[in-house]
Every structure is written in C-alpha cells, then in structure tokens.
Amino acid sequence: MRRTLHLAGIVLGLMAWLICPAVAELRIDITRGTVEPLPIAVTGFAGSDAETSRVGRDIAWVVAADLARSGLFRPLDSRAFLQTALTMDTLPRFGDWRVINAQAVVQGRTQKADDGRLRVEFRLWDVFAEQQMVGLAYYTIPSNWRRVAHIISDAIYKRITGEEGYFDTRIVYIAESGSHKVRVKRLAIMDQDGENHRFLTDGADLVLTPRFSPTLQEITYMSYYGDVPRVYIFNIDTGRQEVLGDFPGMTYAPRFTPDGKSVVMSMAKDGNSEVYVMNLRTRMVKRLTHNSAIDTSPSYSPDGRQVVFNSDRGGSQQLYVMDADGGNVRRISFGKGRYGTPVWSPRGDLVAFTKMSKGRFFIGIMYTDGTGERLLAEDFNVEAPTWSPNGRVLMYFRKQRTNKDGSGGRSRLYSIDLTGHNEREIVTPVDASDPAWSPLNP
C-alpha cells in the first residue's frame, strides 16, 4: 500500500512528462561553465502536530541549504511566498509561484506513523509546465530526519540535473588543534554539510590522511601509534582500529581499491618508498613499483585497471599512471612545477591533483592522459583534493601561513565545483585538513 503510493507518484510524474513533450523540461545542464542558479521554492513540510510541524520546517530548511550550497539552485525567501499553506491534496497555485519567479516548488508532509516512525513525503513541481517532476515518501526513525532531508535533496538534484546527488554523504577529515610544533590531530567525521560532527580518535596519536571504504563503514588512515607510523583501518560502527600488515618500514598514503577489497599504500624502507597493494581478506601483498624514487599517493581508476601516483623518478615530483599490475608506467604531468596527491575521479575521465609552482599551491584537474589541465583553486597552501561521489565537486584544505611566533597557520576545508565556481567553506569546530568524501550513504 505504502509502496504503491510512492510508486504512483513517480508514474504520475513520468506520464505527465510523456504527454506534454512540447513543453521544454525544467533542467540544469551542470556541465556548462557558469549556470544561473535555478530559483526554487522549498516550502515547509506540513506536519500533523506540533512536533511533526517542527521537523517539517527543519527538513525544508536542510533541503534548501543543500540545494543552495550546490550553487545550482537559488532557494527563494519564504517571506516572498504568496501561497503559504500547501496541502498534498490539491495542486500548488502555479500562478502565485510564477509571480515570484519560482521555477520549481518543493512541497512536503511529515506525519507520525502508527508504529512511531516518521513518514516524510515530498513532491517537486515544475511551475511553468504545471507538472509534478518527482514524488516520493520515506519512513524513518524520527531522529533520522536530517538524513531524509539529504535524500530528498539528492532526489531533487538528480531529477533536475540528470546526475546523481551527493548530499547524503559524509566527510572524514583530520581535526587539528594546539601548537603547530606538536599539533594534536584527531580523526573526525561529519555529514557533508558539517552537521552530526564527532571525533573518532582522542588525539593521543598523530593521525593523517583518512580515506573512506567504497563498500563498508571503514576508514583507512595513517597513525603514529607507539611512535611507529603505520597504515590502519578504523571501523566506524565499532570504533575498532587495526594495523594493516606487518611491514618492515613505514606504511603511509593508504587508499582503498574501487572494489573495497584491497588497500593500496606506500611502504618506505631504507629511505625508498614503493607502492604496494594488500588484499584485506587474504592479506597477500603485491609490490607495484620498482624504482629508487619516492613513489607514493596511489589512486586507482574506478574500473580498477590503472593506478595514478606521484613519483620523483624524473627528477621532480610528477604524476604517473601505471597498469594495475605495475607495468606500462607513463608520466602524465608536464606543466611547470611539481605535482602531487593525484585522485582519479569517480567518472574515470579526470585526475584531480595538488600542484606546486613558484611558491604557490593549486588544486587542479586534468584528463587521465595529462591533457586539458585546469587549475581551480590557488593559495599559499591548498592541498589534498577529494571527489564528491558524483564527480562534480572537489573538497580540499587550505592552510594559511604561520607567523614567526607560531600563531596563524589556520587550516580549513573548502569545496569547489569542477567548473571552478562556487567555492565554499565547510565549517568545522576546529581546524581541519585531509578531507575525504564518502560514497553515497548505504
């Protein structure tokens, strides 16, 4: 019954769309450079009592904030709304919405189900076509309302842009505090909008470079536990930490393979860093690079067939691609400067990187053959890009200079669109570095 209801919504939307092909469909083409943000009215989700009304308002607020942060939507000020009370039983008064130039309207309803769960239903309307674009309903425990809001944001984003959303995701990063001489660094995790923040480690040990598993609630990262720098796996659900492998030297720069079954990392012994991959089930280790250079920061292509990494084998730090068996190594970066921290995009067509040139740092992207380099962000120190799961947004950290007395050196997280527009800070409770974007939450 419930399921039928929400399926009916989709079918209705599809039918309306099929019937009127003459009307241009409301759509944002996000592949273009600059896009005029789409004016959208996100109305408060109507509740059935005081509590569900409050949750309904909060959900609408989170959805509007998600859409605004994407840079593709411009949620309209609710004080401009002519129609203030929408009900799910009647159509929106499209004329009223056209007057304030809303091109899309989001309406919704929050109810308490008999079993105590929260039922959240929403519809997205195309104002000019006067059609429903999508309509869905969700059940969840009441405390989970924020996640439902992000799922709704993703549904709206997908319906209008044609791309998967990235709002129902999390960020793991390194929270920094204290003197720069002995900086306290902790693993921390939060929703992509900075909410639901919590620390995962206590700061007793230096931790660096966390990365999400593509398949499990796990993070791989580097820790100096016992003053021995090693790669670890952290289970987010249980809090359990486990050292990876028994290597004779420092292991660092870990990253999961796209299937989540292995971790690729560097191991340094006698001053020489090489790239290794370890199968997490069999614990078998395979060496991928054979060179006296520093070979590190490996990242797999999404199909698992190639690895991009950085190496100074040619004299300075540059980007190289090799086949997954370590063969067929070729250099891909040829611009002026040094290149590091390459990360293969989830779509497979781009590599994001950190570039250092003339005393400045840049975040950039290039095609996987090294052509088409574009620099998106620049500062004294910007570093460590990470991709949103839909491959449309990069997050990285930006660190300021320190002053002679050791003050300054503030470090924060920022996101930017692939187009180089819409740079925004992700607000964190303390200083932040080494962000890593999760896949869409399961």
Place this chain on the structure above:
Amino acid sequence: MRFKIIGMFAAVALLAACETVPEDTGGTAGGGGAAKAGDQASKAAAPAPGTQEDLVVNVGDRVFFDLDEYNLKASAQATLQNQAAWLKRYSSATITIEGHCDERGTREYNLGLGERRANSAKDYLVSLGVSSNRIKTVSYGKERPIAFGSNEVAWSQNRRSVTVIAGAGS
C-alpha cells in the same frame, strides 16, 4: 608574606623566560626534534655526559637539507662525524634519527622525503663505523616543524634530521 613568595616566583619565571629566548636562533642550539625530545633550554651547568643535552650542546643533534634534497652538505657531514665520534664514546647509546621537511610539499610526498633524509644521516653514520642496529629512523614529513613564519629562514630550519637518544648512553 604570601605576596612576597609569589613575587619571587614571578621574577624567577621571568629570568627563565629570558634565558630561553636565544634558543630561537636555530642552528644546533636546543629545540628538540619531535614530540618526545621537547624543548631543552641550555642550562648554565654542563650537561651530563652521554645525554641528549650533551649531544645537543657539545656535538649538535641535527643537520639541515636543501629544498627537496636529501644529500648531505659538507656542514651536515661535519656534524655527523662528530655524532659518530660521540656515539663511539657512548657505545651503548641507541638513537632514533627523525627526518623532517618544510611545509612546501604535499603531506605524503614529504613523509617519503623525511624518510630519505633520516636514512641519509643513518647511512653516513654507519659508513663512519656506527653499528646500524643502534640506529632507528622515523619520518615526520611536515608534521613537526620547529620554526615558524612561513619564510625561507623558517623552512631551512625545518628541513632537518634530528638525532634523538633512544636508549641510555653510559
């Protein structure tokens, strides 16, 4: 009465603060490596032989590297020769050599570079006759700077390897 005592303490604290100021000039004068060594202000009294303080004051606990380099300069070799002689005298001492970098590289690459620097120093000590099983290395990349200001003066002090006594000398 109480006030007087506080006054005295304050004066002592001030004095102590003054004494540690010249430490900031870098070179081989104090300032430990990473977490454990901490800051060791030079004391008026001669340091006990065979200790970290002895190494810092009378030998030099660190050597410096050029940008993105790990080869030992002549000055670095001279310091390490003195360290080798010191380690021969205190033959039961074991050491950890920390490799450090400035902030102008990416974090992961710098971990590799710090590892190289620590091993350059280690290899040279071994070539001078210090047993390799007395020497451990650890890289801190750019995680443990000692000088600030984000300028060449600070960076040149941060590109270093630091010899830290791990096991007691005799």
